[in-house]
Amino acid sequence: MEQVKIYKISLYPILALMFTGGIMFFSFCFMSLTDILLNIFISFVGLFFSFVFLGYSFYLLRKRREGKGFYWDDEGIVIDLHGNKVYWDEIESIQYSDVRGMKSTVIYPHYTNHEKIRIRRKKWMPTTAHSIDWFYIEKPKELHKNLMKTWEEKKH
Known part of the structure; x- marks a missing residue:
């Protein structure tokens, strides 16, 4: 069996979610001081979104530290951070996708x-x-x- 190279999660999305999503929403929820009811509503919405963004960034950071990532071996391709695979004999095609600036590798099973x-x-x-974004x-x-x-090697 060949040596498997694991492509880890980048620190860029972790930091982006943590700082822009989490900390910015958290600080914005306390900036509006004009109306009490509006301030309470904005605070709850801001806190909710900040906890969502911070939670997801800590989840990605934990997966990175655990060494989780995307890779392939003799059986197939790991398609998510839970280790789920699509086996080589199940794949019909693999293509590059660039939809509105979001580049990804897309695996199409039969x-x-x-x-x-x-x-x-x-x-x-x-x-x-x-x-795989x-x-x-x-x-x-x-x-x-x-x-x-x-x-290409597995197909033939």
Whole structure:
């Protein structure tokens, strides 16, 4: 078995969520002092969003410290931070996607495998494509290039 390279989560989205999302919302919720009811509403909304952004940033930071990330091996490709895989024989195609500036590598399983993957991932609805967003990866171009090279080898 070949050496597996894990593409970790980048620190950029963690810091962006933590500072712009969490701390900014937290500080904005205490800036409005004109109306008491409006201030209470803004404070609750601000606190809610700040806790959501801070919670997700700490979740990503914990996964990064645990060494979780995206990789592939002889069995298949890990498509999320929980370690769920799409096996090589289930994949129909892998493509690059750039929709409105959000670049990603999209894995399309064959339609006959959607239900199998849904059961394995314990989801309610099947997914027709699995996206690895480049925003979260440290070296996304390298991941895509190496994955496409491996996919060409596995296809033949």
